[in-house]
Amino acid sequence: MSLARAESRRLVKRRLTKVIVIGVLLVLAAVVAGSWFSSEKVGAAQVAAAKAEADRNYQEALRSAAADKEKCLAAQGTPEASQWPADCNQLFTPTIEDYNYEWYMPATFVLREEFPLMVAVFALVLAAAAFLVGASFVGAEWNSGGMMNLLLWRPQRLRVLGTKLAVFLGWVTVLALVLGAAWTGLFRLLAEYRGSTENMTSGVWQSFGLTGLRGLAVILAAGALGFALASLGRHTGMALGALVAFGALDIGAYIMASLAGLSFPDLWFVPYWLIALLTKEFVTTDWTSCDYSSTAGCEPATFTMTWQTASIGLAAVTVLIVGASMLTMRKRDIT
Amino acid sequence: MTAVLEISGLRKTYRGRKGVRNALDGFDMVVEAGQVHGFLGPNGSGKTTTLRTLLGLIKPNDGRMAILGREVPRHLPAVAREVGAIVESPQFFGNFTAETTLSLLADAGGVNRNRVHSVLDLVGLRDRSKERVKTYSLGMKQRLAVASALLKEPKLLILDEPANGLDPGGIREMRTLMRTLSESGMTVLLSSHILGEIQLICDSVTIISAGRRVTSGSVSSVLAQHTSGGVRVRLEPGVDLVGAAQLLRAAGAQVNLEKDHFTVGNASNPAQITKLLAERQIYVSELSPVAADLEEVFLELTGTAPVAGHSRQVDETVMSAGKGGWGQ
Numbered sequence: 207m208s209l210a211r212a213e214s215r216r217l218v219k220r221r222l223t224k225v226i227v228i229g230v231l232l233v234l235a236a237v238v239a240g241s242w243f244s245s246e247k248v249g250a251a252q253v254a255a256a257k258a259e260a261d262r263n264y265q266e267a268l269r270s271a272a273a274d275k276e277k278c279l280a281a282q283g284t285p286e287a288s289q290w291p292a293d294c295n296q297l298f299t300p301t302i303e304d305y306n307y308e309w310y311m312p313a314t315f316v317l318r319e320e321f322p323l324m325v326a327v328f329a330l331v332l333a334a335a336a337f338l339v340g341a342s343f344v345g346a347e348w349n350s351g352g353m354m355n356l357l358l359w360r361p362q363r364l365r366v367l368g369t370k371l372a373v374f375l376g377w378v379t380v381l382a383l384v385l386g387a388a389w390t391g392l393f394r395l396l397a398e399y400r401g402s403t404e405n406m407t408s409g410v411w412q413s414f415g416l417t418g419l420r421g422l423a424v425i426l427a428a429g430a431l432g433f434a435l436a437s438l439g440r441h442t443g444m445a446l447g448a449l450v451a452f453g454a455l456d457i458g459a460y461i462m463a464s465l466a467g468l469s470f471p472d473l474w475f476v477p478y479w480l481i482a483l484l485t486k487e488f489v490t491t492d493w494t495s496c497d498y499s500s501t502a503g504c505e506p507a508t509f510t511m512t513w514q515t516a517s518i519g520l521a522a523v524t525v526l527i528v529g530a531s532m533l534t535m536r537k538r539d540i541t
Numbered sequence: 542m543t544a545v546l547e548i549s550g551l552r553k554t555y556r557g558r559k560g561v562r563n564a565l566d567g568f569d570m571v572v573e574a575g576q577v578h579g580f581l582g583p584n585g586s587g588k589t590t591t592l593r594t595l596l597g598l599i600k601p602n603d604g605r606m607a608i609l610g611r612e613v614p615r616h617l618p619a620v621a622r623e624v625g626a627i628v629e630s631p632q633f634f635g636n637f638t639a640e641t642t643l644s645l646l647a648d649a650g651g652v653n654r655n656r657v658h659s660v661l662d663l664v665g666l667r668d669r670s671k672e673r674v675k676t677y678s679l680g681m682k683q684r685l686a687v688a689s690a691l692l693k694e695p696k697l698l699i700l701d702e703p704a705n706g707l708d709p710g711g712i713r714e715m716r717t718l719m720r721t722l723s724e725s726g727m728t729v730l731l732s733s734h735i736l737g738e739i740q741l742i743c744d745s746v747t748i749i750s751a752g753r754r755v756t757s758g759s760v761s762s763v764l765a766q767h768t769s770g771g772v773r774v775r776l777e778p779g780v781d782l783v784g785a786a787q788l789l790r791a792a793g794a795q796v797n798l799e800k801d802h803f804t805v806g807n808a809s810n811p812a813q814i815t816k817l818l819a820e821r822q823i824y825v826s827e828l829s830p831v832a833a834d835l836e837e838v839f840l841e842l843t844g845t846a847p848v849a850g851h852s853r854q855v856d857e858t859v860m861s862a863g864k865g866g867w868g869q
Contacts, residue, residue: 208648208649208650208651209648209649211648212645212646212648212649213649215644215645215648216645219637219641219645346634347634350632350633350634350635351632351633352632352633352634354598354628354632355632355633355646355689356646356649357596357597357598358596358598358621358624358626358628359621359646359649359650359693360618360621360649360650361596361597361614361617361618362618537600539593539598539599539600540593540598540599541593541598541599
């Protein structure tokens with residue numbers, strides 16, 4: 207317990223932790239502010255204005271079409287006729303359906319539709335922060351010799367590293383839950399004053415909760431991976447280097463899969479796995495294939511990656527790397 | 542006396558691309574309770590490897606180690622509370638203050654945080670304790686390292702080069718501190734290259750070379766074993782020093798002529814010297830035994846004395862002649 211308390215104090219006292227948490231707060235505040243100022247509450251006046259705007263545009267389009275038809279008819283038998291269709295009746299004539307008033311409505315934040323994306327944004331911002339703080343928390347300890355000092359006091363390698371990781375993930379969870387609650391509350395308010403909270407059933411809130419839990423899993427996995435990679439390399443730079451190298455490899459694999467004509471090259475691109483995890487599923491299409499049916503003709507094949515599949519992949523990678531860091535902690539000499 | 546620290550047959554082998562190197566090759570050491578024990582050896586001889594192995598940072602290939610009567614590394618978690626240690630250069634997270642650094646260690650080790658101020662005071666860092674460690678000089682970091690080792694009021698204190706970076710006043714303070722700690726019942730294992738300090742502070746020593754113990758025992762016994770039996774002879778001013786030396790050489794003495802005196806190496810009976818010289822009316826003003834100091838014993842035992850025109854390599858010692866080093 208004393209070790210956990212010491213590690214907790216150490217994490218909170220670190221300057222990088224404070225800087226990154228402040229950075230996270232600023233980024234999240236910027237997203238909320240941006241959404242606030244780009245959204246507008248929609249009422250009867252806005253609907254009427256949008257309908258008027260749509261009608262104005264429709265009338266303008268009709269006038270333009272009529273003028274074009276006149277020019278077309280006037281050009282018949284002259285050299286300019288080649289610029290017009292042979293039958294002037296073939297010229298496009300707009301219809302009222304082409305001018306849906308909803309397209310002229312101001313941007314408004316519909317909580318039910320848009321909050322899941324905001325949960326994904328929240329999760330990705332916190333995941334990046336967790337990766338950095340996790341890597342630095344243990345990497346700086348290794349690099350500065352602090353880990354060796356600590357092991358002179360507590361010569362229980364796995365307990366020391368495990369406690370550090372547990373304390374770190376515990377704090378990340380607390381931060382994610384507190385900020386997540388604030389995030390939800392702020393967007394609820396935003397929808398109330400600058401958007402819409404229509405159709406918010408308990409089922410929708412439940413769905414938001416599950417999306418949030420998947421987001422939390424991504425945040426914790428990112429933190430654990432940053433921590434474990436830095437511990438493996440005994441330096442913060444190891445985690446950052448591994449991330450960059452993995453990113454380059456992943457882009458390379460994606461390009462190679464595309465060039466090799468593999469059926470679903472998107473599956474080689476890890477960010478799509480994260481999208482699947484955060485948005486329940488990701489559907490990728492093989493545009494070169496043809497699933498023929500007599501009713502629909504040739505349809506391209508699709509593959510749906512579910513959040514369950516993506517979760518298993520992320521969990522496997524996390525367990526593998528954290529396990530490797532624990533194993534090397536137990537086996538390798540500390541010099 | 543009871544042994545606080547026992548090491549026997551300790552082996553540590555490193556395998557590299559250039560072959561196998563035995564960092565420790567059956568090393569033995571015993572440190573008795575309440576003593577200040579010097580641990581000496583040339584660079585690369587295995588001192589730090591021994592200390593790291595003892596403290597569980599390195600896994601040995603073979604051998605037995607015990608601290609306070611308990612086998613380590615198996616019982617190290619249980620005895621760690623009784624052992625304060627600094628290994629090699631002091632290493633701390635630079636952005637924390639000395640006070641924070643020590644209070645975090647106190648928390649981790651379950652030690653009362655109130656101890657922090659007293660140990661900072663003890664090593665002379667009280668007034669600088671709220672400054673970041675990265676602003677400290679090497680000597681100040683060294684003091685902080687000693688403070689961290691003392692924080693848990695250990696029974697065994699292991700210090701690897703504690704005088705590194707200390708100013709002369711700091712070295713003297715450190716010497717006094719070692720003595721005080723020893724008098725309070727603490728056992729101190731002190732690794733250092735400052736042999737004069739070791740000779741002044743330590744009750745006993747172990748000298749290691751090429752991963753093996755070359756000698757051990759009380760400082761006086763180690764010095765006595767390597768005292769040559771020679772005497773220093775000084776004559777009255779104006780007397781022919783060269784003539785007197787030739788006279789003794791003619792009688793079979795091994796004489797080394799110095800600027801204002803000479804030494805006789807095989808003076809088993811110093812009275813013969815005065816007798817021979819007095820017969821020629823040459824009178825001796827000083828006749829004193831030549832006592833070996835620890836530096837000479839160290840250089841002799843480890844074979845690391847500088848030789849004119851030869852650049853000695855770090856693994857080149859008496860013990861490693863013809864063996865050891867990379868590529869065995």
